[in-house]
Amino acid sequence: MARIKKKIKTITVDADKCNGCRSCEIICSAFHATPKYSSNNPARSRIQVIRHPLRDIWVPVFAGEYTAAECMGRDKYIIHGKEYDECGFCRASCPSRDIFKEPDSGLPLKCDLCDDDPPQEKPLCVQWCLNDVLKYEEREVEVEEETKPEDLEIGLDALANKYGLDKIVDAVTRKSLGKKG
Numbered sequence: 001m002a003r004i005k006k007k008i009k010t011i012t013v014d015a016d017k018c019n020g021c022r023s024c025e026i027i028c029s030a031f032h033a034t035p036k037y038s039s040n041n042p043a044r045s046r047i048q049v050i051r052h053p054l055r056d057i058w059v060p061v062f063a064g065e066y067t068a069a070e071c072m073g074r075d076k077y078i079i080h081g082k083e084y085d086e087c088g089f090c091r092a093s094c095p096s097r098d099i100f101k102e103p104d105s106g107l108p109l110k111c112d113l114c115d116d117d118p119p120q121e122k123p124l125c126v127q128w129c130l131n132d133v134l135k136y137e138e139r140e141v142e143v144e145e146e147t148k149p150e151d152l153e154i155g156l157d158a159l160a161n162k163y164g165l166d167k168i169v170d171a172v173t174r175k176s177l178g179k180k181g
C-alpha cells in the first residue's frame, strides 16, 4: 500500500479553563446551519459542553464517529469527587443516547473541523473560545493510504439502521419516480 503525507489536525482541550459559556456550541451550530449563520441551536452543535455547574466543572466534548451499535464496555469518570454518567464523555453518535444527532432527522453529527472553502484560519469554536480552552494544531505525518466511507454512505447507514434498508429504497424510488413524472 502506498505511503502518503497526511495533515493531522488536533484541538487540545484545557478543560480547567472552561467556564461553560457555550459560545463554542453556538458558533458551531451557526456555522453548520443552512444557509450558513442563518440560525443557531446548540442541540445541532458538534461540540457539547458537559456541565456540572455546582462544582464549576465544564468539559467540552467533540462529536466523533457514528456507531451503529451500543458498545459493551463503558467508562466511568470521577472528577473532583463527582461521578459522571458512563456515556458522559464519549464522542460517538450512537443509538443509546440523543447527543450528537440532528434533532429533526436523527442523523449523526460529526466534527468536521469547520471544513470550508476557502479554509478557515482556525476552527470556529477555537476562534470563539475567549478563555483559551481550545488550542488548534496542525502537523504532517506519513501514513498508509486508506479508503474512507463518504459522508453520504455514513448518513445512509444511519438511516438504514433507523428505518430499515427496504423503507429507504422505497422512499428513494418514490422520489425518483416523482421527479420523472
Ligand code: SF4
Binding pocket: 017, 018, 019, 020, 021, 022, 023, 024, 025, 049, 058, 060, 128, 129, 130, 131, 132, 133, 134
Ligand atoms: S467557548 Fe470555551 S469557555 Fe466557553 S464553553 Fe466553549 S470551551 Fe468552554
Ligand code: SF4
Binding pocket: 027, 028, 029, 031, 045, 046, 047, 062, 063, 110, 111, 112, 113, 114, 123, 124, 125, 126
Ligand atoms: S471544529 Fe468546527 S465543526 Fe468541530 S466542533 Fe468546533 S466549530 Fe464545530
